[in-house]
Amino acid sequence: MIDAPKTQASVKEPDIRSELHPGGEASYSRALPAAAAGNTVDTTHGVILYLENINVVFDGFRAIKDLNLYIGVGELRCIIGPNGAGKTTMMDVITGKTRPTSGSAFFGQNIDLSKLSETEIANIGIGRKFQRPTVFEAHSVLENLELAMKADKRVWPTLRSRLTSEQADRIAEVMETVGLTQAYARQAGLLSHGQKQWLEIGMLLMQEPQLLLLDEPVAGMTDAETERTGELFNTLKGKHSLMVVEHDMDFVTQIAQGGNVTVLSEGSVLAEGSMDQVQNDERVIEVYLGR
Numbered sequence: 001m002i003d004a005p006k007t008q009a010s011v012k013e014p015d016i017r018s019e020l021h022p023g024g025e026a027s028y029s030r031a032l033p034a035a036a037a038g039n040t041v042d043t044t045h046g047v048i049l050y051l052e053n054i055n056v057v058f059d060g061f062r063a064i065k066d067l068n069l070y071i072g073v074g075e076l077r078c079i080i081g082p083n084g085a086g087k088t089t090m091m092d093v094i095t096g097k098t099r100p101t102s103g104s105a106f107f108g109q110n111i112d113l114s115k116l117s118e119t120e121i122a123n124i125g126i127g128r129k130f131q132r133p134t135v136f137e138a139h140s141v142l143e144n145l146e147l148a149m150k151a152d153k154r155v156w157p158t159l160r161s162r163l164t165s166e167q168a169d170r171i172a173e174v175m176e177t178v179g180l181t182q183a184y185a186r187q188a189g190l191l192s193h194g195q196k197q198w199l200e201i202g203m204l205l206m207q208e209p210q211l212l213l214l215d216e217p218v219a220g221m222t223d224a225e226t227e228r229t230g231e232l233f234n235t236l237k238g239k240h241s242l243m244v245v246e247h248d249m250d251f252v253t254q255i256a257q258g259g260n261v262t263v264l265s266e267g268s269v270l271a272e273g274s275m276d277q278v279q280n281d282e283r284v285i286e287v288y289l290g291r
């Protein structure tokens with residue numbers, strides 16, 4: 001879980017609180033979680049995402065075929081599969097970027113994603129991380145997180161020139177979660193590739209998403225950064241539901257632990273189960289080794 005940043009005499013840490021309150025005390029108000037934006041997601045059955053009989057056809061090519069997939073609340077689900085299996089297309093369907101030719105996609109039991117725009121889907125609590133980091137390079141880590149908060153329309157009415165104490169706490173907490181507390185003043189453009197990725201994840205976390213979609217998050221990272229990212233995801237699960245698409249099998253093994261791994265192939269679920277189960281599945285071995 002997340003520890004509040006500690007300020008100890010023995011450890012030289014930046015005083016984020018004073019950075020965040022340049023003008024002194026601000027009025028108190030609260031950044032509302034996504035659900036408070038109007039649509040309250042109903043997860044009483046323990047499921048955050050329902051994809052049922054989804055088909056996506058591009059000019060006659062069936063990129064997704066009768067796909068059925070369910071993600072539990074707080075689950076960390078790994079999605080693996082060969083190139084062209086439809087993993088990214090599935091994320092495009094969830095976020096409204098691509099509309100399925102048929103089938104249904106629901107957020108919780110009650111929110112029909114086909115009825116919402118891409119922006120609305122982002123605002124109800126589905127955050128997506130693309131492969132390339134898209135941070136504001138000329139701004140500091142802290143400013144990027146502030147901007148992510150300001151980009152959140154739900155916060156606009158309460159956001160004036162200064163952050164509230166609660167917003168400042170939230171930024172400090174997210175910085176600690178993604179391991180960038182020490183680098184808070186650094187210009188984002190000067191961060192390592194891994195740190196940029198963590199910053200972008202932090203920016204997503206500012207919106208308090210219930211479901212996070214991460215497409216190849218460790219591509220291009222060093223081994224140490226990859227491992228640190230695995231630790232980060234392990235702290236995020238439970239609090240958030242995560243869908244992680246990755247080709248790096250060591251990383252998948254690190255984060256899958258006892259959880260379920262879904263193997264996509266040619267637009268459908270080929271296998272689903274623990275990492276051990278799917279790795280020993282003959283059909284999975286066949287698609288990975290080629291026919």
Ligand SMILES: Nc1ncnc2c1ncn2[C@@H]1O[C@H](COP(=O)(O)OP(=O)(O)OP(=O)(O)O)[C@@H](O)[C@H]1O
Binds near residue numbers: 061063088
């Ligand atoms: N907009 C599009 N128009 C036509 N075909 C597309 C489009 N988007 C994806 N495809 C095709 O759909 C199939 C699935 O692509 P997708 O990008 O979802 O695969 P993926 O599993 O994410 O692969 P990778 O592991 O390489 O990222 C591929 O054959 C791809 O060429």
Ligand SMILES: [Mg+2]
Binds near residue numbers: 087088089215
């Ligand atoms: Mg892809």
